[in-house]
Amino acid sequence: MPDEISHLIWAYLMLKHPKISSHPSFQKKRDILATYFFAILPDLGNLLMLILLLGFMRYNNIQSSIGPGAMENPTVQDAFTSVRVIYYIFHSYVTMAVLLLIAYVLLRRLYLPLLLGMGLHLTLDVFTHRDATALKPLYPLSDATINGIVHWGSWTFYIAEIALMLVYTLWLYRATRKR
Numbered sequence: 001m002p003d004e005i006s007h008l009i010w011a012y013l014m015l016k017h018p019k020i021s022s023h024p025s026f027q028k029k030r031d032i033l034a035t036y037f038f039a040i041l042p043d044l045g046n047l048l049m050l051i052l053l054l055g056f057m058r059y060n061n062i063q064s065s066i067g068p069g070a071m072e073n074p075t076v077q078d079a080f081t082s083v084r085v086i087y088y089i090f091h092s093y094v095t096m097a098v099l100l101l102i103a104y105v106l107l108r109r110l111y112l113p114l115l116l117g118m119g120l121h122l123t124l125d126v127f128t129h130r131d132a133t134a135l136k137p138l139y140p141l142s143d144a145t146i147n148g149i150v151h152w153g154s155w156t157f158y159i160a161e162i163a164l165m166l167v168y169t170l171w172l173y174r175a176t177r178k179r
């Protein structure tokens with residue numbers, strides 16, 4: 001399943017956890033919506049990268065279509081290397097910590113929708129993004145890349161993920177029915 005759908009389903013499942021669904025930080029509709037928003041926020045950086053890259057190609061009159069073909073163009077390759085920083089910034093625990101700090105200053109409390117949504121996204125991505133998409137989870141404090149265990153687009157991961165979702169849903173069903 002596409003990465004984004006997977007992030008949203010996990011956020012949904014976590015929000016259904018009895019400890020989370022009964023927590024004061026997750027009672028309002030806007031807190032639930034915020035959790036979903038933060039669960040996809042890191043990948044909005046990818047969208048920003050794409051827009052910048054397309055803008056760059058238009059500005060420089062590069063005719064090649066977006067995709068692997070465009071990447072063969074050295075000018076596009078260079079531009080991609082520059083905008084890649086956005087990917088690392090949006091997928092960094094350091095960024096999350098900074099956002100949590102800003103939220104703390106504004107709200108005077110630990111903003112849990114941000115911690116749950118973005119924390120879930122980053123942790124899932126650290127394990128499932130390999131090679132070219134491998135994360136630098138502590139960027140810009142550290143340049144270290146972490147190679148995931150399994151690629152999110154692989155069949156191995158699909159099967160493991162769906163199995164995990166099913167097991168968790170069954171557990172959730174039993175746990176919530178008992179109460």
Ligand SMILES: [Zn+2]
Nearest residue numbers: 042043091125
């Ligand atoms: Zn991501």
